[in-house]
Amino acid sequence: MDEPLVSVIIPVYNAEHYLRSSVQSVLDQSWKQLEILLIDDCSTDNSREIMLELSVHPNIRSIYMPVNSGAAATRNAGILEATGRFIAFLDADDRWMPDKLERQIPFMMREKCPLTCTAYDWVEANGAPAGRTIHAPQTITHRDLLKHNSIGCLTAVYDTAICGKLYMPDTPQRHDWGLWLSITRQFGPAKGLDLVLAAYRLHDQSLSRNKLRSARYNWIILREHEGLSRPVAAWYYLHFLIRKSWKYLGWNS
Numbered sequence: 001m002d003e004p005l006v007s008v009i010i011p012v013y014n015a016e017h018y019l020r021s022s023v024q025s026v027l028d029q030s031w032k033q034l035e036i037l038l039i040d041d042c043s044t045d046n047s048r049e050i051m052l053e054l055s056v057h058p059n060i061r062s063i064y065m066p067v068n069s070g071a072a073a074t075r076n077a078g079i080l081e082a083t084g085r086f087i088a089f090l091d092a093d094d095r096w097m098p099d100k101l102e103r104q105i106p107f108m109m110r111e112k113c114p115l116t117c118t119a120y121d122w123v124e125a126n127g128a129p130a131g132r133t134i135h136a137p138q139t140i141t142h143r144d145l146l147k148h149n150s151i152g153c154l155t156a157v158y159d160t161a162i163c164g165k166l167y168m169p170d171t172p173q174r175h176d177w178g179l180w181l182s183i184t185r186q187f188g189p190a191k192g193l194d195l196v197l198a199a200y201r202l203h204d205q206s207l208s209r210n211k212l213r214s215a216r217y218n219w220i221i222l223r224e225h226e227g228l229s230r231p232v233a234a235w236y237y238l239h240f241l242i243r244k245s246w247k248y249l250g251w252n253s
């Protein structure tokens with residue numbers, strides 16, 4: 001089977017400590033038909049110098065945002081420039097396992113689904129295991145996603161042969177969830193491959209650490225992006241709040 005090209009979108013903002021490791025995890029893929037798009041969002045550390053160093057590799061392209069624009073706009077700039085059939089996402093502080101694309105791309109071609117995700121492990125800032133695995137559901141409908149975002153952005157891949165190019169809503173947080181909602185609403189359920197094929201790094205700079213702010217953007221996505229009425233949005237938002245409460249109490253994995 002000929003390998004279709006995969007475009008890997010990596011937004012970069014002050015990621016000097018982890019960027020090389022993240023990019024290397026993509027270069028180490030057994031699936032060799034890929035392009036890596038590094039999009040710098042006006043970093044103030046040495047990220048740009050590292051990007052210049054990495055850009056000598058023929059599979060890597062560097063893009064520089066003219067002004068600091070946030071993660072959604074940065075990822076969308078990468079999607080705009082992507083030339084691959086499949087568009088994948090990885091943050092500049094996370095990592096992939098070497099066989100991620102080799103397992104995931106044939107899986108989604110076989111299943112003929114628009115969007116896939118995999119399981120992933122949490123790791124500490126130093127890369128040590130954090131003792132938690134986030135599993136991937138077998139099937140994820142639009143209705144499922146309205147209740148809970150079960151697709152980790154670092155594992156997600158979508159097929160432009162099915163969806164065309166779709167972009168993330170321009171919100172500071174939950175923009176990836178907005179894209180998954182758009183895809184599943186228009187093109188049908190996502191599929192999950194419940195194999196640990198990525199590692200999510202925990203550290204103080206993680207956007208998701210600000211729980212209250214994050215919760216606010218859940219409401220914005222439900223109301224403004226999905227266009228749900230207040231009562232319907234409130235019903236789905238309640239599912240989110242209950243799930244978060246369970247998580248804090250240690251009642252789910």
